[in-house]
């Protein structure tokens with residue numbers, strides 16, 4: 295039931311404050327400001343040598359954001375690949391590692407085949423799924439569910455932010471088990487995560503501005519998304535979301551790769567969407583924006599007030615985000631990129647819930 299919403303996708307976008315809150319609440323012992331994962335059973339991060347993350351599409355991009363968290367917060371070496379490559383790569387794996395599979399449906403054929411491969415290589419299997427009765431859940435040693443509720447729109451939105459919420463909680467938990475994250479830092483991140491529903495709601499207030507922008511964007515033939523650090527996989531996610539529902543060609547790039555090729559594409563016709571949360575990389579991203587501007591590029595900046603001021607440019611269209619701590623920023627910055635794709639597609643009259651050629655769950659390879 296779509297309620298008062300025009301499409302499932304936008305309903306699911308607006309459900310995020312609630313379902314992210316519910317997911318965080320499940321893994322957070324709020325009285326102690328600590329994360330807990332009784333679901334993990336015998337899986338232990340303390341002596342783990344390597345984490346392998348594997349998934350498809352948006353779930354893969356959630357894993358890609360999580361790589362930054364596991365490396366930084368838990369000092370854990372992480373490998374990540376799309377399941378359709380991983381399953382045939384015959385990657386040698388040292389027995390005793392942990393393999394993490396992320397899937398909304400829990401039925402994605404390539405992800406399941408990768409899981410079976412990892413098991414044959416002596417890995418423990420952990421999955422983050424939305425459907426706990428799924429095949430991937432059943433074949434895992436441990437399951438850490440997302441609590442997104444049924445996701446109907448083909449474009450994944452609330453499943454993504456719930457996956458991110460579980461993965462950040464897990465990275466913090468791993469950091470504690472490995473003795474590299476202080477109690478104070480864990481408590482600080484716990485507070486930030488409890489604030490996520492409020493911050494996400496703030497970000498959703500940009501909807502009106504985004505709708506205004508979408509008219510102009512709908513005329514573009516190609517769109518480039520840029521980001522650094524965890525905002526890089528978000529740039530990939532922004533491009534994926536836009537192309538799958540609006541059919542506009544979009545590409546995500548690491549901002550630092552700009553001068554290694556894609557800058558050649560920049561002209562006054564190609565919108566460049568820059569995702570620049572306030573973190574230690576923001577200055578570098580801002581200088582990439584200036585490079586794009588110097589070549590006449592049309593920039594849409596998604597960042598907080600500081601980023602917008604720092605560019606010192608007038609011809610930048612800005613979506614000004616609330617001030618957000620860098621640790622949780624990837625979750626909140628999903629809001630504007632989802633809304634942008636949605637409104638562009640709606641403006642173009644596309645069937646956003648059932649885009650052509652796509653299935654909600656890809657159970658064949």
Ligand code: M6R
Nearest residue numbers: 351352353397398399402449450
């Ligand atoms: O059910 P899964 O999470 O395993 O699905 C993975 C992808 O097929 C899925 O995320 C797909 O990329 C979405 N249509 C993206 O919006």
